[in-house]
Amino acid sequence: xxxxxxxxxxxxxxxxxxxxxxxPWVVIAAFAASGAVxxxxxxxxxxxxxxxxxxxxxxxxxxxxxxxxxxxxxIRRERWAGVVAAALLLVIWPANLQAAIDAQGGSDxxxxxxxxxxxPLQIPLIWCALQSRAAPRxxx
Numbered sequence: 254x255x256x257x258x259x260x261x262x263x264x265x266x267x268x269x270x271x272x273x274x275x276x277p278w279v280v281i282a283a284f285a286a287s288g289a290v291x292x293x294x295x296x297x298x299x300x301x302x303x304x305x306x307x308x309x310x311x312x313x314x315x316x317x318x319x320x321x322x323x324x325x326x327x328i329r330r331e332r333w334a335g336v337v338a339a340a341l342l343l344v345i346w347p348a349n350l351q352a353a354i355d356a357q358g359g360s361d362x363x364x365x366x367x368x369x370x371x372x373p374l375q376i377p378l379i380w381c382a383l384q385s386r387a388a389p390r391x392x393x
Contacts, residue, residue, distance in 0.1 A: 276384035277327045280338055283378065284324040291317020301352040316345060327385050335385035342379050349375070 291298055295313040302309040319341055326334035353368035 273384040276381035277330075277335065279381045280378055281324045281327045284320040284327075284338065288317045288320030288324060291320065298348070300355070301348040303347055303351045316341070323382075327382070330385060332386070335382045338382035338385075339379045342375050342382065346372070346375055 291313050295310050295317070298313040298316070299309045302312055306312060323334055323338040323341055327338060349368070349371050353365070353372060356365045356368050359365070
């Protein structure tokens with residue numbers, strides 16, 4: 254590797270640019286699948302809504318529509334979509350934490366692990382959402 258960041262630096266920048274171009278698609282896939290489940294089978298998520306929040310089913314529907322809207326906006330490379338998707342991931346984090354805490358009373362070890370692993374996975378999802386700002390918007 255040369256000190257001036259020559260060819261090796263160019264290769265690293267190109268690889269990083271390729272990943273940043275595709276990173277929003279990770280969030281698009283996750284939000285499209287999850288958003289659809291929110292609308293088709295809301296009961297999957299109502300038990301995750303923290304107890305102090307009212308109208309749990311309505312909140313599940315709203316978050317499902319928000320996820321689908323963010324996915325569509327990320328596909329269109331709307332300037333605001335990455336920030337809104339990242340904010341949505343932060344807003345739903347307490348529900349994921351609540352689900353992980355509630356699962357501790359059960360006997361399903363796999364479910365407990367799945368729910369606790371989900372929490373730190375939101376960090377790379379937030380990063381992936383924010384990469385949509387780095388990619389140029391398609392003309393048209």
